Amino acid sequence: xxxxxxxxxxxxxxxxxxxxxxxxxxxxxxxxxxxxxxxxxxxxxxxxxxxxxxxxxxxxxxxxxxxxxxxxxxxxxxxxxxxxxxxxxxxxxxxxxxxxxxxxxxxxxxxxxxxxxxxxxxxxxxxxxxxxxxxxxxxxxxxxxxxxxxxxxxxxxxxxxxxxxxxxxxxxxxxxxxxxxxxxxxxxxxxxxxxxxxxxxxxxxxxxxxxxxxxxxxxxxxxxxxxxxxxxxxxxxxxxxxxxxxxxxxxxxxxxxxxxxxxxxxxxxxxxxxxxxxxxxxxxxxxxxxxxxxxxxxxxxxxxxxxxxxxxxxxxxxxxxxxxxxxx
Amino acid sequence: xxxxxxxxxxxxxxxxxxxxxxxxxxxxxxxxxxxxxxxxxxxxxxxxxxxxxxxxxxxxxxxxxxxxxxxxxxxxxxxxxxxxxxxxxxxxxxxxxxxxxxxxxxxxxxxxxxxxxxxxxxxxxxxxxxxxxxxxxxxxxxxxxxxxxxxxxxxxxxxxxxxxxxxxxxxxxxxxxxxxxxxxxxxxxxxxxxxxxxxxxxxxxxxxxxxxxxxxxxxxxxxxxxxxxxxxxxxxxxxxxxxxxxxxxxxxxxxxxxxxxxxxxxxxxxxxxxxxxxxxxxxxxxxxxxxxxxxxxxxxxxxxxxxxxxxxxxxxx
Numbered sequence: 001x002x003x004x005x006x007x008x009x010x011x012x013x014x015x016x017x018x019x020x021x022x023x024x025x026x027x028x029x030x031x032x033x034x035x036x037x038x039x040x041x042x043x044x045x046x047x048x049x050x051x052x053x054x055x056x057x058x059x060x061x062x063x064x065x066x067x068x069x070x071x072x073x074x075x076x077x078x079x080x081x082x083x084x085x086x087x088x089x090x091x092x093x094x095x096x097x098x099x100x101x102x103x104x105x106x107x108x109x110x111x112x113x114x115x116x117x118x119x120x121x122x123x124x125x126x127x128x129x130x131x132x133x134x135x136x137x138x139x140x141x142x143x144x145x146x147x148x149x150x151x152x153x154x155x156x157x158x159x160x161x162x163x164x165x166x167x168x169x170x171x172x173x174x175x176x177x178x179x180x181x182x183x184x185x186x187x188x189x190x191x192x193x194x195x196x197x198x199x200x201x202x203x204x205x206x207x208x209x210x211x212x213x214x215x216x217x218x219x220x221x222x223x224x225x226x227x228x229x230x231x232x233x234x235x236x237x238x239x240x241x242x243x244x245x246x247x248x249x250x251x252x253x254x255x256x257x258x259x260x261x262x263x264x265x266x267x268x269x270x271x272x273x274x275x276x277x278x279x280x281x282x283x284x285x286x287x288x289x290x291x292x293x294x295x296x297x298x299x300x301x302x303x304x305x306x307x308x309x310x311x312x313x314x315x316x317x318x319x320x321x322x323x324x325x326x327x328x
Numbered sequence: 329x330x331x332x333x334x335x336x337x338x339x340x341x342x343x344x345x346x347x348x349x350x351x352x353x354x355x356x357x358x359x360x361x362x363x364x365x366x367x368x369x370x371x372x373x374x375x376x377x378x379x380x381x382x383x384x385x386x387x388x389x390x391x392x393x394x395x396x397x398x399x400x401x402x403x404x405x406x407x408x409x410x411x412x413x414x415x416x417x418x419x420x421x422x423x424x425x426x427x428x429x430x431x432x433x434x435x436x437x438x439x440x441x442x443x444x445x446x447x448x449x450x451x452x453x454x455x456x457x458x459x460x461x462x463x464x465x466x467x468x469x470x471x472x473x474x475x476x477x478x479x480x481x482x483x484x485x486x487x488x489x490x491x492x493x494x495x496x497x498x499x500x501x502x503x504x505x506x507x508x509x510x511x512x513x514x515x516x517x518x519x520x521x522x523x524x525x526x527x528x529x530x531x532x533x534x535x536x537x538x539x540x541x542x543x544x545x546x547x548x549x550x551x552x553x554x555x556x557x558x559x560x561x562x563x564x565x566x567x568x569x570x571x572x573x574x575x576x577x578x579x580x581x582x583x584x585x586x587x588x589x590x591x592x593x594x595x596x597x598x599x600x601x602x603x604x605x606x607x608x609x610x611x612x613x614x615x616x617x618x619x620x621x622x623x624x625x626x627x628x629x630x631x632x633x634x635x636x637x638x639x640x641x642x643x644x645x
Contacts, residue, residue: 144346151347151624155586156617159605160354240473244587247475248602266479267591269494273487283476291471 039303046299052292056285060106069097071104071257083277090277092265102281105257108169110289112258113239116176121231123177124184125220131185132192133215139189146182154179158241159250167253172245176238184230191223225304232300236293243286259286329636336632340625347621348402352395355610402618408611412604417615420600428584428596434512435519436577443524444570447531451566452558454536462528469525475587478518482591485514495593515592519585523577530573534566541565571634578627583620 040046059066069087075095083090089098131139149157161175195201196219204214239259245251246260247267254261259282265271266279382388389397401408407417446465449458486494493511538544539562547557584598593599597616604612 147343148346148350151343151621151628156601156605156613156620159601160613163605163608164354236471244473244475247587248590250605263476263479269487272479272483272494276483279479283479286473287471287476291467294467294470 036303040299043299043302045295046302049292049295049299052288053296056106056289056292057110059103060110063100063103063107067097067100067103069100071096071101073097080275089281090275092278093275098262098277098281101257101262102259102285105259105262105282106285106289108252108256109239109242109259109286112169112173112176112242112252113235115170115173116180116238116241117231117234119173119177120180120234121184121227123181125188125227127181128185128188129192129215129220129223132189133196133211133219135193142185143189146185149179150182155244158245159248162245162250167251169252169256172242172251176241180234180238183234184227187226187230188223191226192219195219195222229297229301229304232293232297236290236297239286239290239293243282332636333633336629340629343625344622347625348399348618349395351614351617351621352398353391355614356391356394398614402615407615410604410609410612412607412609412612417612420612421597421615421619424595424597424600425582427594428589428598429581431512431515431519431589431594431596432580432584434516435523436574436580438516439520439523439527440574442520443527444531447528447570448535448558448563450528450532451535451539452562459532462532466525466529466532469521469528473587474518474522474585475591477521478515478588478591481514481518495591515588515594518591519588522585522588527570527573531566531570534569535562538562538566568634572631575627575630575634578630579620579623582623583616 063071067088073096075091078087078091078095080093081087081091081095087097087099089102091097092101127142131142157179158175161178162171165171165175192215201214201219204218209218242251242258243260243263246258247264249264251260252258254264262282263279263286265275266283271278387394398408405418407421409416410420413420446458446462449456450462451459453459482494485492492513495511543565544557544561547561548554552561582597583601584594584596586598586602588594589596589598590602597619600612601616603609604616
């Protein structure tokens, strides 16, 4: 039935002239990258998210030009002013401009999110690729290590690492990566386990290529889609994690403005009672940015990895135990 | 099935030992010297004093010996003493665990009830009102961490409107559960909200998946009423993935939520952990992390059991 209607429809189309047919044959086939980009561009939520992210990153980069206030300059005479034409988001207890601090905070917060996600992805991918390709004892050892790290309560692990390494922007990045690589590791490992049975990998082995060349040059590009999706979503996760850690006073040192540090103003009940603008602005900044990232991540997932839109138990496992949502 | 269970239980023991070693050595090898937190600064000026204290606490023995001692004490139920308060850790746990259980238990109960019913209706009628509501909650819930939500609730209902207390668990004279209810509302609401989004999403998708299965068509074609199809056939068969998520949340029952407990000054385990970390109270950190780690191990065991019931192939691998 369906093939019949299909035939009828195609017979209605004009037969191409020889010249047109020739042109069509000569035209380069659309690359998969192009196809991905086109389908991403048509995803409304993903484009909305991307726009928001780009705008916020630009605002962070051009923070000086946008506000004209320094994030650290104190002005006791202007202490705790509500939002006004002068200070769009008001001032804090030391008279510093909140808008300037939110914009400068964006630099550190976004840096922490992206850098931690990048480092975690790198660590997880390399280890996962090795474990998935080599199997045997190496895989066994890495799996046990990942299980033990996952079993350790995540936030406590982070806090212990922080107390060992000391507080600092790059230490926070390192701690997040060290305590979070297992998700990506497991993801990449299972990708490589199935990839290594494919014919093209068999072929590269029979060519006598070296293992690193097979794993990183030939297999990795085929496992990239879920890795890219995980990388994106993890940025959002680490931005929230930074906020939580800094809220507890264990994250980035308070001298550096970050969204989390600004938010920790809300710990004082005095601020909660009378100076709402001090914590509403950074909270909104985090929520908007994280929503943007999640939209982009979901869009990427739809485009790159259509089969994961379903939710088999395996995926829930991947997202949860393996994941970080176990403890917040 | 029985051999599978036994094998899984046997794996738990070496895992637990490995974790206890990791916890012990990671914390004891940290550069922070717990002794300095225990003695007043003027006494710390005399190294001989410190030495005597170390000796009496057994901190001079080689680490492996200390580890074995600690493990032996743990097994016999002696958890040791807190450095910062001097209280027995078992007393601290006896005081704090019920608070965390109360908070997290209620939140889990509420979030599961809401998420399952909303997810069922959303999945049964995609695009309907329940579905729109479910998707809205899911999007907001994933972008707004539960502790923001907690702060906002505190701001609105406690500081602005003054309807509910701003924190703490019980005031003097509040003995029964009903007396304490006002204090519970906000933290439970914040935690429930944080747990909703993921659960709703999975329930909805799982129900949606099951709706497309052949046996649902069969049931309908046999003339089973729609509500019976939903409850008797679809709902029961889509519970599997949901159970897995619930199992992952079990560790929260003993670990509490560090952030929510901090915001609402809830005297639970999460709160204990934060103050222990910031005052380098290492015996407390070790015991609480061990407790949570054991619960996580138990949860992952439960998940394996659920998985093996859902999919018999798991047992063979």
